[in-house]
Amino acid sequence: MQRALRAIALPPDVPQGVEVWHLDTRRPDLLHAALKLLSENELARHHRYMDRATALRFALTRATLRMLIADRTGRKAAELSFDYGHHGKPQLADPESSLHFSVSYSGQHTLLALSDKYQIGVDIENSQSPRVLASLAQKLLSSREKSCCPDFCSEHFPRLWTGKESVIKAWGWGSDDPISVLSVLPGKGLRYVIRYDDTPVTQTRAWTLNVISGHAAALALSRQPLGSQPATVVLSRA
Numbered sequence: 704m705q706r707a708l709r710a711i712a713l714p715p716d717v718p719q720g721v722e723v724w725h726l727d728t729r730r731p732d733l734l735h736a737a738l739k740l741l742s743e744n745e746l747a748r749h750h751r752y753m754d755r756a757t758a759l760r761f762a763l764t765r766a767t768l769r770m771l772i773a774d775r776t777g778r779k780a781a782e783l784s785f786d787y788g789h790h791g792k793p794q795l796a797d798p799e800s801s802l803h804f805s806v807s808y809s810g811q812h813t814l815l816a817l818s819d820k821y822q823i824g825v826d827i828e829n830s831q832s833p834r835v836l837a838s839l840a841q842k843l844l845s846s847r848e849k850s851c852c853p854d855f856c857s858e859h860f861p862r863l864w865t866g867k868e869s870v871i872k873a874w875g876w877g878s879d880d881p882i883s884v885l886s887v888l889p890g891k892g893l894r895y896v897i898r899y900d901d902t903p904v905t906q907t908r909a910w911t912l913n914v915i916s917g918h919a920a921a922l923a924l925s926r927q928p929l930g931s932q933p934a935t936v937v938l939s940r941a
């Protein structure tokens with residue numbers, strides 16, 4: 704699997720202990736070895752995919768995720784098990800482990816991100832796909848985001864969209880969370896500026912990543928408990 708995997712260089716202000724990997728999943732020669740690492744549920748999911756490339760991508764991604772986690776926890780890759788958050792975010796089913804991870808797909812590309820300190824979210828999109836996402840964007844972007852990017856097909860949109868998705872993924876949110884109250888706006892350099900309604904969010908940071916041409920990607924790190932809303936965190940600390 705190693706040959707298909709490449710470490711992504713991160714912006715200099717991303718804290719230590721955070722890793723992002725790019726996996727090229729166009730490697731049918733690696734499938735046999737990958738399947739040996741998957742659980743029964745994962746194998747069943749692999750076999751349910753009608754499209755071969757998607758089935759291959761899922762199997763190689765899960766096997767790679769298992770190997771990366773095993774390497775960092777000293778556990779065996781095939782013996783790891785996962786729980787799923789309220790909105791489907793996978794996490795390690797080991798209460799003693801503080802390792803967090805996130806996965807994102809676009810075509811044959813997968814990004815895998817890991818951190819032993821932060822809830823983590825990663826997102827990659829083909830820079831052309833935002834055209835397809837425009838109607839969703841109309842519903843989900845905040846008014847601040849819409850005014851920063853009124854033309855959903857402009858060159859700024861992929862950066863905006865992946866930034867927002869990365870934060871949503873770090874938080875483990877779902878479609879019933881207040882997504883249009885959250886603003887994740889391109890800021891200085893590679894950083895985003897994050898607001899929940901009018902309040903600046905300081906416990907979560909996000910960056911644009913340069914991964915592969917024709918694709919936008921972003922990484923978010925959060926100290927918030929999974930699934931919580933920034934307002935709740937602020938109130939519970941008052």
Ligand SMILES: CC(C)(COP(=O)(O)OP(=O)(O)OC[C@H]1O[C@@H](n2cnc3c(N)ncnc32)[C@H](O)[C@@H]1OP(=O)(O)O)[C@@H](O)C(=O)NCCC(=O)NCCS
Pocket residue numbers: 761790791792793805806807808809825826827839843867868871872873874875876877878882
């Ligand atoms: C669930 C969601 C985060 C997945 O994002 P996506 O761009 O469709 O797909 P990606 O390829 O980036 O990510 C898929 C991976 O995300 C992870 N994932 C699933 N649900 C998740 C959640 N609620 N939070 C974080 N990660 C999640 C899984 O690892 C999944 O891969 P796997 O099932 O093979 O392990 C996305 O559908 C979503 O944001 N849903 C609700 C909010 C929404 O409508 N957002 C629109 C954009 S603002």
